[in-house]
Amino acid sequence: EIVMTQSPATLSVSPGERVTLSCRASQSVNNNLGWYQQKPGQAPRLLIYGASTRDTGVPARFSGSWSATDFTLTISTLQSEDFAIYYCQQYHNWPFTFGGGTKVEIK
């Protein structure tokens, strides 16, 4: 099973700041990596797939990148509605696995 490790667990930031979230895979997943946003009381929402492709309707301030087994989600200018938990997920091999999540909270 591929283990996905996200860091940090919690990020305290102010609106308007640039945010970088990290995710590392225990082995190669190529670019078979998605990022999801989950707000309290809501289902997850797909933001990014293929490591760097924004899903339909996702604001351009969200971007994804990768190098080998390291993946990054960047929010260029944090908006109030972006405070949430973010999960990475590999779909290279079954079982698909999520990282433990990064909570982006208000500083």
Added chain:
Amino acid sequence: EVQLVQSGAEVKKPGESLKISCKASGYSFTSQWIGWVRQMPGKGLEWMGMIFPGDSDTRYSPSSQGQVTISADKSTSTAYLQWSSLKASDTAMYYCARHRGYSFADYWGQGTLVTVSS
């Protein structure tokens, strides 16, 4: 418009059986995988398994294998997650999600909260 509508919250006792549902609409139900994801209280997301309704090909995660049964009814475009004997540790929110191909999940149900308590 793609929609996944899940059945309502359940409160059960340990040892009881349960079947929760996820009704799909707005796309060809038999052409896309549907998965189930567990989220225990205050915890992260965990894939349990997925099914391809077109031929009922089903995959289970190692931790879910033998613990639950995933099925689908093509006639009603509904996927199911079933337990034969619930445990307190099954208390969680369960989400169904449509996969785009054999990959990421692009549409999610609203979740079904299952509470197992004596």
